[in-house]
Amino acid sequence: MSASKPKKSFKIEPFKHKVEMDPDYANNTWKVLEDAIHEIYNHNASGLSFEELYRSAYNMVLHKYGNKLYEGLTTTMTNQLQKVAGQIDAAQGDTFLEELNLKWLDHNKSLQMIRDILMYMDRTYVTNQNKVPVHELGLNLWRDAIVRNGRIRDRLLKTLLDLVHKERTGEVINRGLMRNVTKMFVDLGQTVYLEDFEKPFLDATADFYKAEAQQFISTSDCTDYLRKAEKRLNEEIERVAHYLDQKTESKLTTVVEREMIGNHMKLLVEMENSGLVSMLTNDKYEDLARMYNLFRRVPTGLQTVRDLMTSHLRETGKQLVTDPERQRDPVEFVQRLLDEKDKYDRLIAQSFGNDKTFQNALNSSFEFFINLNTRSPEFISLFVDDKLKKGLKGVSEEDVEGVLDKVMMLFRYLQEKDVFEKYYKQHLAKRLLSGRTVSDDAERSLIVKLKTECGYQFTSKLEGMFTDMKTSKDTMAAFQQKMVEEGNDSDISLQVQVLTTGSWPTQPGAKATLPPEILEQCDKFKNFYLSTHTGRRLSWQTNMGTADLRATFAHSRHELNVSTYQMCILLLFNNADALSYQEIQAATEIPVADLKRNLQSLACVKGRNVLRKEPVGKDVDEDDVFHFNDKFTNKLHKIKIGTVSAQKESEPEKQETRQKVEEDRKPQIEAAIVRIMKSRRLLDHNNIISEVTKQLQSRFLPNPAVIKKRIESLIEREFLERDKNDRRLYRYLA
Amino acid sequence: MRRSSRSQPTPAPSAGRTSRGDSEKVEALFAHYADDEADIGPTGVERLCDDLGISTTDIRILLLAWRLKASRMGYFSRDEWRQGLKGLRVDSLDKLKRVLPSLQDEVANPYTFKEFYQFAFRFCLTEPLQKTLDIETATVMLELVLGTHPHLPTFVQFLQEQKEYKAINLDQWTAFLRFCNEVKPDLSNYDESQAWPLLLDNYVEWAKEKQH
Numbered sequence: 001m002s003a004s005k006p007k008k009s010f011k012i013e014p015f016k017h018k019v020e021m022d023p024d025y026a027n028n029t030w031k032v033l034e035d036a037i038h039e040i041y042n043h044n045a046s047g048l049s050f051e052e053l054y055r056s057a058y059n060m061v062l063h064k065y066g067n068k069l070y071e072g073l074t075t076t077m078t079n080q081l082q083k084v085a086g087q088i089d090a091a092q093g094d095t096f097l098e099e100l101n102l103k104w105l106d107h108n109k110s111l112q113m114i115r116d117i118l119m120y121m122d123r124t125y126v127t128n129q130n131k132v133p134v135h136e137l138g139l140n141l142w143r144d145a146i147v148r149n150g151r152i153r154d155r156l157l158k159t160l161l162d163l164v165h166k167e168r169t170g171e172v173i174n175r176g177l178m179r180n181v182t183k184m185f186v187d188l189g190q191t192v193y194l195e196d197f198e199k200p201f202l203d204a205t206a207d208f209y210k211a212e213a214q215q216f217i218s219t220s221d222c223t224d225y226l227r228k229a230e231k232r233l234n235e236e237i238e239r240v241a242h243y244l245d246q247k248t249e250s251k252l253t254t255v256v257e258r259e260m261i262g263n264h265m266k267l268l269v270e271m272e273n274s275g276l277v278s279m280l281t282n283d284k285y286e287d288l289a290r291m292y293n294l295f296r297r298v299p300t301g302l303q304t305v306r307d308l309m310t311s312h313l314r315e316t317g318k319q320l321v322t323d324p325e326r327q328r329d330p331v332e333f334v335q336r337l338l339d340e341k342d343k344y345d346r347l348i349a350q351s352f353g354n355d356k357t358f359q360n361a362l363n364s365s366f367e368f369f370i371n372l373n374t375r376s377p378e379f380i381s382l383f384v385d386d387k388l389k390k391g392l393k394g395v396s397e398e399d400v401e402g403v404l405d406k407v408m409m410l411f412r413y414l415q416e417k418d419v420f421e422k423y424y425k426q427h428l429a430k431r432l433l434s435g436r437t438v439s440d441d442a443e444r445s446l447i448v449k450l451k452t453e454c455g456y457q458f459t460s461k462l463e464g465m466f467t468d469m470k471t472s473k474d475t476m477a478a479f480q481q482k483m484v485e486e487g488n489d490s491d492i493s494l495q496v497q498v499l500t501t502g503s504w505p506t507q508p509g510a511k512a513t514l515p516p517e518i519l520e521q522c523d524k525f526k527n528f529y530l531s532t533h534t535g536r537r538l539s540w541q542t543n544m545g546t547a548d549l550r551a552t553f554a555h556s557r558h559e560l561n562v563s564t565y566q567m568c569i570l571l572l573f574n575n576a577d578a579l580s581y582q583e584i585q586a587a588t589e590i591p592v593a594d595l596k597r598n599l600q601s602l603a604c605v606k607g608r609n610v611l612r613k614e615p616v617g618k619d620v621d622e623d624d625v626f627h628f629n630d631k632f633t634n635k636l637h638k639i640k641i642g643t644v645s646a647q648k649e650s651e652p653e654k655q656e657t658r659q660k661v662e663e664d665r666k667p668q669i670e671a672a673i674v675r676i677m678k679s680r681r682l683l684d685h686n687n688i689i690s691e692v693t694k695q696l697q698s699r700f701l702p703n704p705a706v707i708k709k710r711i712e713s714l715i716e717r718e719f720l721e722r723d724k725n726d727r728r729l730y731r732y733l734a
Numbered sequence: 735m736r737r738s739s740r741s742q743p744t745p746a747p748s749a750g751r752t753s754r755g756d757s758e759k760v761e762a763l764f765a766h767y768a769d770d771e772a773d774i775g776p777t778g779v780e781r782l783c784d785d786l787g788i789s790t791t792d793i794r795i796l797l798l799a800w801r802l803k804a805s806r807m808g809y810f811s812r813d814e815w816r817q818g819l820k821g822l823r824v825d826s827l828d829k830l831k832r833v834l835p836s837l838q839d840e841v842a843n844p845y846t847f848k849e850f851y852q853f854a855f856r857f858c859l860t861e862p863l864q865k866t867l868d869i870e871t872a873t874v875m876l877e878l879v880l881g882t883h884p885h886l887p888t889f890v891q892f893l894q895e896q897k898e899y900k901a902i903n904l905d906q907w908t909a910f911l912r913f914c915n916e917v918k919p920d921l922s923n924y925d926e927s928q929a930w931p932l933l934l935d936n937y938v939e940w941a942k943e944k945q946h
Contacts, residue, residue, distance in 0.1 A: 685929035708932050716865060716903045727912065728929040 026065045029056045030072050036117070037073070040110045041080050050117065058120045066125035073118065077138060081107070081145035089151050097159055100146070101180050111138035143188045147196060156181075160197065161204045167239070168208060179243035186245050198248055202255050205236075209259035217264055221274035226290045229260040233294070253297070262298035269308050276308050280347070288351035302357070310361045313344070317369030327375065334383035338406050341366065367413040371701075375654070377420035380410050385427040388443060389436050400442050408449050415701035419661050421458060426505045428462060432469050433497060433544050454698055464503035472497040479528050494521040498529065499541070512542040512564070512590045515571040542568075543594060551610065554630045560610065561640040565590050565598045570610070573628045581624045596620045601641055607634060608641045662706075669702055669710045677720060677732035685711075685728045757816070759825040764815045774815065776808040786831055793878055797837040798830075800853045807857055848911060854879045855907045866901035869893050876910070884919040888944075892937045899933055906931045920945075 022028070036053050039045060060069045084103050091099035115122065115134045122134050132140065146152055160181065163173045185193040209232070216225050236256050240249040261268070269276040269291075279287050295301030320326065320340065326333050344362050352358045370376045384407055395403075414420055431437040444466070451459045476495060483490075514522065526538055545564035549571075550557065562570065568588045572579060579587075585595055599620045603613040612627040613620070672695045677683060683691075688711065689704050696702050711730065714720045723729035767782050769775035774782070783790045802818030804810055810818075824830045841847045854875055858867050867875065873890045880886050889910070893899075909931050917924050924930075924938050 686927060705932060705935070708929075708935075712903075712905060712931055715905050722905065722929075727909070 025063070026060065026068055029060050029065075030068060032056055033060075033069070033117070034072060034076050037076050037110075037114060038080070040113050041106070043106075045113060053117045054119070057118050061121050061125050066121055066129070069118070069121055070125065070129075070131060073114070073134070074137065074141070077114075077141050078145060081141055085146050085149050085152060088146065089149075089155075096155065097163075097177055097181060100152075100156065101177055101184075103146075104142070104180070104184050107138065107142055111135060114138070139188055143192060147185075147188065147192065153196070157197070157200055161201065164201070164204070164239075165208065168235075175242050182243055182245065193245060198245075198251070201248075202251060205252060205255050206259055209256055210263075213260050213264060217267060222268050222271040222276075222279075222291075223274055223284070223287050225268060226287065226294055229256075229294055230290055232256060232260060257294070257297045261294050261301060265295065265298070265301060265304045269304055276305060277312050280309065280312060283343070283347070285347065285350045288347065292352045292355075302355070306358060306361050309358070310365050313362065313365035314368055316340075317365060318372055321369050321373040321376065327373075327379075330375075330379035330382040331386045333379050334407075334410065337366075337370070337410060341406070341409065363413070366410075367415070370410065370413045371415045374416075374658075377414055377416055378423045378654075378657075380407065380414070381420055381423035381427050383407065384424070384446065385431065388431060388438055388446075390438065393438055397441070400439065401445065404442065404446050404449060407446070408453065411450075412453065415697075416661070417454060417458075417698065418664065418700045419657075421462075422505075422657055422661055425462060425465075428465060429504050429544070432465060434546055458699070461503045464500055468499050468503065469497065475529065479525060482528060483524070490521060492517060492521050494518075494525060496522075496525050496529075498538070511540075512568055512588050514540070514542065514564075515568060517571075518567075553610075553632045555633050557637075558632075558634060559638045561638065562602075563598060563641075565594055566602055566641060569595075569598060569602065573611070576628075578625055578627045581620070581622050581626070584626065599624075599626065602626075603629075605641075608639065610641070665700065665702065665706070666710065668696065668699070669707055670714060672696055673707070673710060673714060674719060674732075677730065678734070681732050682723070682729055684726075685730070688730065757820070757825075760816060760819045763819070763825070763827065764810075764812060768812075772812055774810040779808055779810070785827055786834065788834075791878065793881070794834045794837065796854060796857070796878060797841065797850070798834070799857060800850050801837055804857065807860060844915070851879055851911050852904070852908060855904055866903045867907070868901050869899065872902040872907070880911075880914065883914050885914050885917070888941055889937060892940050896936065896940070898936070902933075906933045909934060 033053060033056055036048050039048060057069060060066065084107070088096065088100050088103055111134070115138075118134050125131070126133050131137075147156065160178070163178060167173045182193070182197065185197045212232075213229075216228055220228065233253060233256055236252050237249060240246065240252060244252070272278075276288075276291065278284075279291070291305060292302070295305050317340070320336060321333075326336065341362075348354060348358045348362060373379075384404075387403055387407075411417070411420060428443075431443075437443055447459050447462055447466075450462070475498060479496075522540060529538060530536065542564050547562055547564055547567035549560045549562060549567060551560050551570070560570070565588070568590065569584055572584060572587055581599070584599070585592070588595070590598070596619075599611070599613075601608065603609055603611040603626060604618055604620070610629055610632050612629040614625045614627065617624075669692060672692045673688060676688060676691050676695070685708075689707055692707050693702055693704075711720065715722065715730075718733055720730045721733055723731055764774065767774045767778035769778050779795070780790055783792070783795055786794075788794050799807075799810075801822060802810060802814045804814050804818075819825065819830075822830075822833050824833055841850050855867065858871055858875055859865070873893055876886060877890065893902075913930070913934055921938055921941060926935055926938075
């Protein structure tokens with residue numbers, strides 16, 4: 001349409017026809033409807049005509065009497081409900097709730113019919129005037145007249161709570177009736193349910209369980225208590241399913257959890273003879289699982305359990321590693337640690353659902369107490385030594401791996417991994433040289449594991465040892481062939497292992513005078529070796545070798561497997577029957593401590609006493625005289641004579657190793673400081689300490705004071721200087 | 735310094751006017767004490783001290799050495815003497831005597847004192863490449879330089895009792911001055927995280943143990 005043209009508009013008036021209206025029409029019609037409503041409430045609806053009533057209501061709205069109709073309805077229903085309230089109130093005892101329920105069902109039915117009759121009003125008048133629809137109006141009136149009736153309200157609540165209480169104390173109640181009544185609250189709206197029922201219900205629940213928890217806790221032990229709490233919790237969840245609104249469940253369980261568990265956590269876990277500690281010591285998997293599941297529900301619950309477990313673990317672990325009795329046997333010591341770890345691993349898997357936070361607590365506890373004993377690295381290495389020497393004989397490959405993995409796990413806890421490396425090297429050297437390692441595969445497997453864990457540097461020397469062993473084998477084969485070719489066969493068969501200096505733990509100055517017949521062979525080898533490897537130097541490590549000797553006694557002949565030192569001693573007796581300690585020392589020049597130990601193993605061990613000592617005694621003295629023991633007998637032909645030696649290190653040896661470790665650390669710490677300072681140029685004290693610690697922690701945990709000392713040494717040597725203004729800052733000089 | 739000079743009956747030559755006569759006097763004074771052409775040696779220093787009326791272990795002779803920028807203990811080279819006396823505007827023993835107290839005033843300033851304190855350390859290094867002072871020299875020197883500081887007696891006692899350190903390096907020496915300035919006599923405000931040298935950590939630990 002064009003907007004420029006003036007629009008000509010027509011208005012079509014509706015056709016009006018005058019409706020003659022009876023002035024009393026409204027009152028009369030309403031009277032009919034009001035009567036009908038009363039009839040409905042009185043269960044006499046069968047005689048009413050729905051169509052007629054509907055038309056009446058329709059006409060009233062049409063003739064603008066909607067207001068009158070609505071007001072009339074409200075008043076009538078209110079009056080009706082007040083009557084109902086009186087009836088409910090009059091009900092005695094148990095029938096009260098049933099009466100209420102019955103009337104409620106009635107009201108609903110009636111309301112349905114009334115709404116149908118007044119459908120037209122609901123659709124037009126109510127919507128236009130923004131009134132409350134009939135159904136809702138009916139519910140609101142019920143709420144105000146019945147549920148919030150001064151005489152009914154408290155009685156209703158009390159009745160409901162009493163019933164719940166009865167059920168909690170073991171009586172059977174009418175759950176259907178309960179469900180209907182709570183459903184009524186829900187139908188009346190969430191706020192009615194929450195305010196008029198749920199809140200007081202939860203309060204009553206709290207009171208109930210508070211009292212019950214008090215009573216339980218003074219009469220039950222932890223296990224029983226938790227069992228009861230678990231049962232109660234399940235009952236409450238069931239209760240919700242039976243007759244409460246679903247939304248109540250989480251609130252209800254929270255209350256029960258708080259009252260039964262949350263408020264008594266500490267008391268429960270610390271309960272003597274039945275608390276957490278007792279469950280842990282007695283492997284009560286089921287009880288622990290229950291505790292875990294219940295405590296998980298309350299805030300800081302698991303933390304409480306975890307903290308106590310941690311402190312218990314640390315305490316027992318500390319006792320374990322510091323008990324002087326245990327330290328006598330390193331293998332047993334480590335086995336106990338492994339057992340403890342196994343136990344807790346199983347426990348966390350079975351009872352705590354492999355909870356990560358618990359696993360972490362376990363790990364940190366182990367790390368804590370293993371490092372309390374400075375000998376742990378040595379003992380773990382000794383444990384491996386024992387396993388690789390004999391413990392793993394006849395064990396399947398998988399089991400071997402299992403044991404090694406467990407050892408690695410303990411190794412990971414060690415802060416001083418370099419100390420472990422030191423000992424491991426010593427023990428490995430002994431195993432390799434005495435040919436006592438059971439399985440080459442197992443040895444190598446462990447080296448690979450160490451390598452993956454700590455890097456190439458950590459194991460390069462260990463691997464060097466294996467290479468030396470292999471090379472020596474080839475060298476020996478060539479040497480022996482050459483000896484045969486040259487007709488230089490001797491009845492002494494010499495086996496030499498050429499060890500690379502630096503890779504092996506050598507003890508400088510441990511020298512002895514070898515018997516001339518051996519020395520001759522040694523020289524031959526030396527010439528042979530140096531002819532193919534010029535520029536090398538060979539020195540004999542007499543403290544690390546072994547020898548097989550044939551010995552003839554009065555009654556028997558034996559083959560003796562002895563150390564090189566013992567061989568030197570025994571060969572002296574080829575030319576003498578008795579020698580004093582001093583003579584032996586002069587002839588062999590074996591270091592005092594070693595000589596005493598070896599003499600002790602030759603003369604003082606029953607069944608191995610190929611020498612006889614005068615005077616008889618356990619220890620070797622410098623005035624002692626030794627005789628060849630002609631009467632020596634033994635059922636076995638082959639006899640291995642060990643060296644009496646403490647399996648673990650003696651106190652001075654330990655100090656020595658310790659010192660070596662400390663010395664080795666110095667350059668490592670300095671290198672780390674210089675590396676860091678080179679890249680950072682300027683750094684403050686605390687940061688250097690933490691960075692150095694971080695860099696080195698895969699090998700050991702450096703002491704801050706030691707780092708400080710290294711820094712000071714670097715300052716003195718002018719690699720670093722202190723900042724002129726801020727003394728905490730160091731500056732890299734170069 | 736100038737003011738104190740002016741108050742003397744015979745006024746000192748004013749700044750900028752160093753006459754030929756003055757430097758001759760300085761040379762004469764040098765020759766008077768010198769052991770040879772190049773240096774005033776230990777015996778000369780001893781005589782100088784006698785003439786100044788002070789002991790050879792008096793802090794004032796150390797202050798003079800510092801002011802003259804002496805590089806060697808017990809010696810003043812001709813150059814050091816010439817430059818130093820010129821700087822002090824001194825050409826006679828009398829004037830030198832009068833100037834000594836003003837040197838003590840000068841080190842009352844903490845900043846100057848720090849300079850002097852560090853000089854005292856270097857001054858004692860007699861060997862080439864020497865970087866540390868043995869404990870004995872160090873304690874004597876500390877007592878001379880710091881005099882009556884409350885920390886000093888216990889620290890000296892600690893140095894003598896401990897076995898770990900046989901010598902003191904410049905870092906530790908410098909740190910102790912800061913320690914004296916910052917740490918209360920009862921050690922209550924000592925903070926180990928402040929990157930003090932380990933020597934002082936040990937000292938504090940030792941001293942606190944003794945307090946109990």
